[in-house]
Amino acid sequence: MYVAVGPGVHYVARPKDMTEGSKHMSRQGEAEWDRLSRTTRRTFCTNVMLTSAGLLLAAPNLSKAVAAQESEVAYPPRRIEGAETLLPGGSLYFNYPSRNDPAVLLRSSDGEYKAYSRRCSHAGCSVDFDPSSRCLKCPCHRGTFDARMGYVMFGPPRRPLDQIVLQMRAGGQLWAVGKNFGREGEVITESSIGGD
Numbered sequence: 001m002y003v004a005v006g007p008g009v010h011y012v013a014r015p016k017d018m019t020e021g022s023k024h025m026s027r028q029g030e031a032e033w034d035r036l037s038r039t040t041r042r043t044f045c046t047n048v049m050l051t052s053a054g055l056l057l058a059a060p061n062l063s064k065a066v067a068a069q070e071s072e073v074a075y076p077p078r079r080i081e082g083a084e085t086l087l088p089g090g091s092l093y094f095n096y097p098s099r100n101d102p103a104v105l106l107r108s109s110d111g112e113y114k115a116y117s118r119r120c121s122h123a124g125c126s127v128d129f130d131p132s133s134r135c136l137k138c139p140c141h142r143g144t145f146d147a148r149m150g151y152v153m154f155g156p157p158r159r160p161l162d163q164i165v166l167q168m169r170a171g172g173q174l175w176a177v178g179k180n181f182g183r184e185g186e187v188i189t190e191s192s193i194g195g196d
């Protein structure tokens, strides 16, 4: 199902016959998914960054569903060194909650901070931030995630990246204080491949 959420961008529910548990993906479903995956990633990621501010406004029911299904877990707070000097549009790799958990801090052009676990939700490879497309990309099987929400955009992952919960403290210090575990089953894609 496709729901318009902004100019050129649709929220897309993954078809039932493409879910991980399905043993018999239909040929039509398989072809459709291949078609989605072939879309130009760079253009699409940029479009999503430009329009994602309107996503929750345009889809209030979606935002409620997201809030209901996410689960937040607190971990020992840790200051993110260097966050206060991160320029808009920049990124910073750090580790959280342990030194073996790679994470990335992103700052949008309007100054907003977001942070995600870099563990790909497919098989755990470390995703990298691509500044030119402003997407998070997995080198193992080309999974691609949107930087604004952590949503799956392309490839085999079935759930978003886990989000790091941030807290701004006195003096402009940014701290990581927990993790938000995403929900399953949503991807976003471009209207031109929306199968109208």
Ligand code: FES
Pocket: 120, 121, 122, 123, 124, 125, 138, 139, 140, 141, 142, 143, 155, 156, 157
């Ligand atoms: S491990 Fe990231 S796409 Fe497979």
